[in-house]
Amino acid sequence: METRVIGKSVPRKEGREKVTGRARYVDDLSFPGMLHGVTVRSPAARGRIRAVHFEGDIPWHEFTVVTAKDIPGKNCIALLIEDQPCLAAEFVSHPEEAVVLLAHHDKYLLEEARRSVRIEIEPLPGLFSIEDSLAQKEIIWGQDNIFKSFYVEKGDVDSAWARAEFVVEGTYETGAQEQLYIEPQGMIAQVNGAEGVTVWGSLQCPHYVHKALMILFGLPRERIRVVQAETGGGFGGKEEYPSMIAAHAALLARKSGRPVKIIYDRAEDMVATTKRHPSRTRHVTAVSRDGKLLAMDIDFTVDGGAYETLSPVVLSRGTIHAAGPYACANVRIRSRAVATNAPPHGAFRGFGAPQSVFALERHLDRVAEAVGIAPEELRRRNFIREGQTLAVGQVVKEKVDMNALLGRAFELSGYHAKRKQFAAENSDARGAIKKGIGFASFLHGAGFTGSGEEYLASEVAMEAMADGSVHILAGSTEMGQGTNTIFAQIAAEALRLDCEQIRIVQPDTAHVPNSGPTVASRTAMIVGKLVETAATKLLKTLRDSGFLREGYSAEDFSRACGEYITAHRELKSFVKYEHPRDLHWDDQKYSGDAYGAYAWAVYVAEVSVDMRTAEVRVNDFVAVQEVGRVINPVLAAGQIEGGVAQGIGFALYENVVWQEGRMVNAQMTNYVMPTSVDLPAIRVCFEEIPYGRGPAGAKGIGELPLDGTAPAIANAIAHATGVDVRAIPVTAETLLEMLEAVHA
Amino acid sequence: MPERARKIRVSCVLNGSASSFEAHPMARLLDVLREDLKLTGTKEGCGEGECGACSIEMDGVLVNSCLVPALQAQGAKIRTIEGVAIGESLHAVQQAFIAHGGAQCGICTPGMILAALNLLARHPEPDDAQIREGLSGNLCRCTGYMKIFESVVAAVRRAETGA
Known part of the structure; x- marks a missing residue:
């Protein structure tokens, strides 16, 4: 299909502001x-607040002080x-839980004041692990510490064990x-009688914040x-937590009668806000002699x-993705989200799926080993095809060819040759560097x-x-x-205009x-489709009015808009989502149909392991995926490369160290994310199969690479060293211990 | 409450023009730039010299302005992101960042562009290792750095061809 701007790397709309430092x-x-x-914030993980003491040589009368008593509506987010x-x-139910708010015009004095508030807490025993929560050593939430549980069943798992070879x-x-x-x-907040509450901030989901503030202040929508x-940047971290900061800033603004700005410093941001949910997955898999998956019993x-917070939804996505892109007649998935006395874990790109996919893809390499076939052969014998049914009972109606993606990924990475070469080189026991190559095949549901x-x-x-510019009004955030x-x-393509003629209204x-919300890989696919439909409707109105003829130019379009608006006052269209x-x-x-569409992918990682220091380096990374039609190749590749980089961090470097529910390495100095010298070349390849319901054929992309x-990296480390990797991150410290155990 | 040191007057050359300001000697240069001089293009990401979002050039050296006390600016030649474009005419590196996807969320971008300019001043035709090393003090969470490397390479190519 011939397109004007779809499939072209048009420059980022707000790029100029960003490269000049003018973006606000x-x-x-x-x-x-x-x-x-x-x-x-609370110094304790769990306990009863006895008293709050305002100490030190601080002119407390100059400060605005807010506690729970100052909340006009419901005390909740x-x-x-x-x-x-x-x-x-x-x-208090977790360390760093907010108890008191302070405001002052001098931020240096404010920091001294913050340190001079002492919150006296009578401590209660806390829960700091999944095991302790499940054992109900204490009951800290509801009747049983369980926020949500799911049960997914396909076929009859228990009938399969007797038939299984392995x-x-x-x-x-x-x-x-x-x-x-x-x-x-x-966040910055301003509160006054005439306008109500207004907040400006760094956030992904304006309407989440809006709802939270309505309930906190007991005010109607329009106030x-x-x-x-x-x-x-957000990556999920600015999905739900901004409501908390907006609430705090607004309470201080209401009491002081002045605008109030709250900016977290890095340590506060890391210690107090959400993180990706820690997880534990148990697999029991029945396999036939020829490597067919007979049953998958998964506990997540x-x-x-x-x-x-969002744990039920994170659990849901993790549960649905737990059985991967495989056709297996008998699948049972039992899952639950449990309470502990840590700050709530929350949205993070992938949203439960990176956890359960890690478990499955690492497990399948072990299954292949048990069967005695190559890991890719196990996948090939079980990949799902069009017309087959996923674990949740969804019949795959899209064209899907996992074999082709696997083939392409292996070709680009030189997988087969390297697998052989590394095995030969690694057999020299004196070698200080061992190399490995591994892969993962997976799917990610969009929306x-x-x-x-x-x-x-x-x-x-x-x-x-009237000048022919077209404004898009959406709550979706950049x-x-x-x-x-x-x-x-999307709008320019549908209207046959250039992108410069389209304006995005600030959310x-x-x-x-x-x-x-701007989450769940839904913005391009779901909201983008609404943008496309709105453009089509707008164009039809203009056409039907007689002001615009076939084969129009940009000037004709602008003139027609002017004439239409003179005659009818305004030219608007409005679209609401309709579920297929x-x-x-x-x-x-x-x-049922868990998602309207899935992205499909095979990723290959090549690593080297220094056997003296146990440091792992990713030397090459190939990411092959099918995400429907690619709207903007540079932006799409940027999504995958950035996601892979975060995934490499998740696999190797990013280690949150906990002490009684508190992150103790809440600094960029000792919580390590990949720098430009840590990453390999990340090579991205898109196979494009247009998706009928996506705008111009596009599907969701954002979360997939996580x-x-x-x-893929864990499998490569296992290939290089023979270590059976069961947990991430694989830091040098943890790998060293495992290497010593293997070679002991 | 401890007595704070008196403010001092600091004179420097900022983005090519003589400039002076009053500040506490140990105030962070980052705060002086952002709050007193309203040059908000320089960003704070960590406040401890790890992320490089606050990178500026002082006498040709790339520094984290969150770690520089204001008094050190005395007599220095300082360049911030606001001094990179000439009027509305973008520098080749800025243009390359737009064309090649070097900026996503944009928060690391001002510091990253200064790091790239500093690198190119030292190595006008950097190889891959020099680019990686030259930008390694600037963290980016969006791009995985690939598009940033491509942007730097494209800017170099542009300079060579004079395009």
């Missing part, structure tokens, strides 16, 4: 009379449920991971306004931290799960101006991933409709 992030904004705000307080009143078991673990966007979290400032648990998109019922508006540019391309709940009628989901049985990177 929340900390770059300032208001007259503005105060700075800080949060005083409303999300799925209302269990998380905005400010702890009587109990039964392979294994338990796998993944650690917490910090999102580590380079712009720390921040709360949320504006997204330029946002310096994630640590949700102290409050429910909200099950009926999620139906409930969200996202909306997009479009307005043409945080670096390219929303602005992708939306402009502001007072002006844009609710397009749903042939997609069915049963929330009770947890089965799923397959870590298991």
Whole structure:
């Protein structure tokens, strides 16, 4: 299909502002009379608040002080449920839980004041591991410490064990991971009688913040306004937590009568905000003599931290992705999210899937070994094909060819030759460097799960101006991933204009409709489709009016807009999501069409391991995927490369060290993310099969690369060293211990 | 509350123009730039010299402005991101970052561009290892650095061909 701008690497819409330093992030904004705000947090993991002491040589009368008593509405950060307080009143349930807020115009004095507040807590025993929570050593949430559990069943797992030639078991673990966007979290709030509450901030989901503030302040919809400032990275970390900071800034603004800015420093951001859920997965797999998967019994648990927040949804995605892109007649998945006394774990790119996919893809290499066939051969004999059924009972209706993706990935990486070469080289026991190559094959569902998109019922508006410029009004946010540019391309293509003629209106709940949250690889595919439909509707209105003829130029379009607006005052279109009628989901049985579309991928990692220091280096990385039509090749490759880099961090470097529920290495100095010298060349390849329901054929892409990177690396390390990797991150310290055990 | 040191007057050449400001001697140069001089293009990512988002050039050396006390700016030649483009005309490195996807969320971009300029001043035709080494003090969480490397290479090629 001939296109104008789809499939072309048009430059980033806001690129000029970003490369000149003119883009305005929340900390770059300032208001007259503005105060700075800080949060005083719990020193204990769990306990009863006895007293708050304001000590030291501080002029306390100059400070605005807010506690739970100052909350006008409900003391909660409303999300799925209302269990998380905005400010702890009587109990604290995790370290660093917010208890007191302070504001002052002098931020240096404010910091001294923060250190001079002493929160006296009568400690209670806490839970700090999945095991302790499941053992119910204490009951810290609900009746049983369980936020949510799922049960997925396909076929009859128990009937398969007797027929199996091999039964392979294994338990796998993944650690917490910090999102580590380079712009720390921040918000500015202003509260006055006339306008109500307004906040500006670094955030992914303006309407999540909007809902939380309505309930916290007990105000109607129109008296709360949320504006997204330029946002310096999110990766899920700015999905739910910004509601908390917005709430705090707004409470201080209300009490002081002045605008209040809260900017977290890096240590506070790392110690207090959300991280990727730690997980534990147990697999028991029945396999036939010829390597067919007869049954997969999967038990998946994630640590949700102290409050429910998004854990049920993270668990859901992790559960659905746990059985991967394989056709297996008998699958059982039991899963649960449990409470511990750590700060709530939350959204992070991949959203539960990187955890369960790590377990599966590492496990399948072990299954292949038990059967005595190559790992790729095991996958090939079990890959799902069009017309077959996924674990949740979804019949795959898309064209899918995992074999072709595998073949392409192996060809680009030289997999077969290297597998042989490394095995030969590694057999020299004196070699100080061992090399390995491994891969993972996986899928990632785009959009909200099950009926999620139906409930969200996202909306997009479009307005043409008299000068012919077209404005897109959506609640979807740009945080670096390219929303602005992708939306402009989709609209420009549908209207047959250039991208420069399209303007993206800044997300502001007072002006844009609710397009749903900017999460779940849904923005390009779901909201992008609404943008395309809105453009088509707008064009039809203009055509039907007679002002615009076939074969129009940009000038004709502008003239027609001017004439239409003179005659009819305005030219707008509005679109609301309609769920495809042939997609069915049963929330009770947890089965059906879990996602409208999946991205499919095979990733190959090549590593070398220094046997003296146990340091792992990724030498080459090949990422082959099918994500439908690629709208913008540079942006799409940027998504994959960046995601792979985060996945390499997840696999090797990023180790959150916990002490009684508190992250103790909350600094960039000792929480290590990959730098430019740590990464290999990341080679990205797209196979394009247009998706009928996506805008111009596109599917979701953003989260995909987090799923397959870590298991590909773990499999490569196992190939290089013979160590049976069961947990990530594989730091030099942990690998050294495992190497010593192998060679002891 | 401890008595704070008195403010001092500091004179420097900032983005090509003579400039002076009053600051506490140990105030972070980053804060002076952002708050007193309203040059908010320089960003704070970590406040401990790890991320490089606050990178600026002082007398031709790339420094983390969060670790530089204001008094050290006395007599120095300073370049921030605001001094890279000439009016509306972008520097070749800035253009390359736009064309080749070197900027995503943009928060590391000002520091990264200064690091790239500093690298190119030292190595006008850097090889892959020199590019990686030259940018290794600047963290980017979005790109995986690949598009940043491509941007630097493209800027060099542009300079060579005079395009």
